[in-house]
Amino acid sequence: MKKRCLLVLVLTIVIAGAVFAQNDYEPMPKNTVTVDLGPTFFGAVIGVLGNSMGDEDASSSGFGIGVQYERQIQEKLTVSGKFTYLGSNFGIVNEEINQKTVLDFSLASFSLEGHVRYYPAGNVFFFDGMLGYAGMSAVFSGEFIEVDNGKTTKESISFSAYRSYIKFGVKTGWRIDFGKQGGFIFEPSLGYYGGLGLGDTIGKQLANNSAVNNDIGEVDEMFEIFENFIFIGGPRISLSFGWRF
Numbered sequence: 001m002k003k004r005c006l007l008v009l010v011l012t013i014v015i016a017g018a019v020f021a022q023n024d025y026e027p028m029p030k031n032t033v034t035v036d037l038g039p040t041f042f043g044a045v046i047g048v049l050g051n052s053m054g055d056e057d058a059s060s061s062g063f064g065i066g067v068q069y070e071r072q073i074q075e076k077l078t079v080s081g082k083f084t085y086l087g088s089n090f091g092i093v094n095e096e097i098n099q100k101t102v103l104d105f106s107l108a109s110f111s112l113e114g115h116v117r118y119y120p121a122g123n124v125f126f127f128d129g130m131l132g133y134a135g136m137s138a139v140f141s142g143e144f145i146e147v148d149n150g151k152t153t154k155e156s157i158s159f160s161a162y163r164s165y166i167k168f169g170v171k172t173g174w175r176i177d178f179g180k181q182g183g184f185i186f187e188p189s190l191g192y193y194g195g196l197g198l199g200d201t202i203g204k205q206l207a208n209n210s211a212v213n214n215d216i217g218e219v220d221e222m223f224e225i226f227e228n229f230i231f232i233g234g235p236r237i238s239l240s241f242g243w244r245f
Helices: 001-017 038-050 202-210 219-233
Strands: 031-036 058-074 075-096 097-120 127-150 151-174 183-198 232-242
Touching: 031 127, 031 183, 038 058, 038 075, 038 232, 058 097, 058 232, 097 219, 127 183, 127 202, 127 219, 151 202, 151 232, 183 219, 202 219, 219 232
Parallel strands: none
Antiparallel strands: 031 058, 031 232, 058 075, 075 097, 097 127, 127 151, 151 183, 183 232
16 A cells, blocks of 8 residues: 555656646647546447347446546646546346356456657647556455255355556547637547556455465456456557647
């Protein structure tokens, strides 16, 4: 926890120092607030894929959002801070004669990111470098119900795990003003993010907390896919809308 707080503090100091740096270039809108619907798209895809698997007893849903504040510190250079959230939930119900199994599994991630952007022409096209902190949680809960000779037996399970990451990445995109500089903007961008995991993997935490001491390789591989390509890293599409002032 101390390492997480220290990382967030360092990022805050660096961004704040850059934001309040002396500006000696010609006047232009220096503040931009945007809402990124890229994570919303990822969440919708998770829900659609889960619900299209053809199993009546399985369901899934997902939601994501990103919010960013950007500050112009030089004619071609900006810094920004961004918060991103992406969550999903999967439910499975399996019924057999005298037996019923209900399982709920949720995954969620958030990130606090510091960005530095360079605009080669000073206006539209940009390169973006990012460094930040991210966290990913996994929560399992379920119930097994059995009826034998009129007697009902219930057995519940519950498990949660959390892992921290140093997050980094690059992207490129366009900041599109409609008419003069300032006011409503649209900002599409493409990039690739990665994450350096800290501490035990979620698969290992699962084994340690559920007394499952056998091979956890397959479980770790599954969570690596979630981490590297969906919730923490992987290709990133941003579709941001906001206001520049």
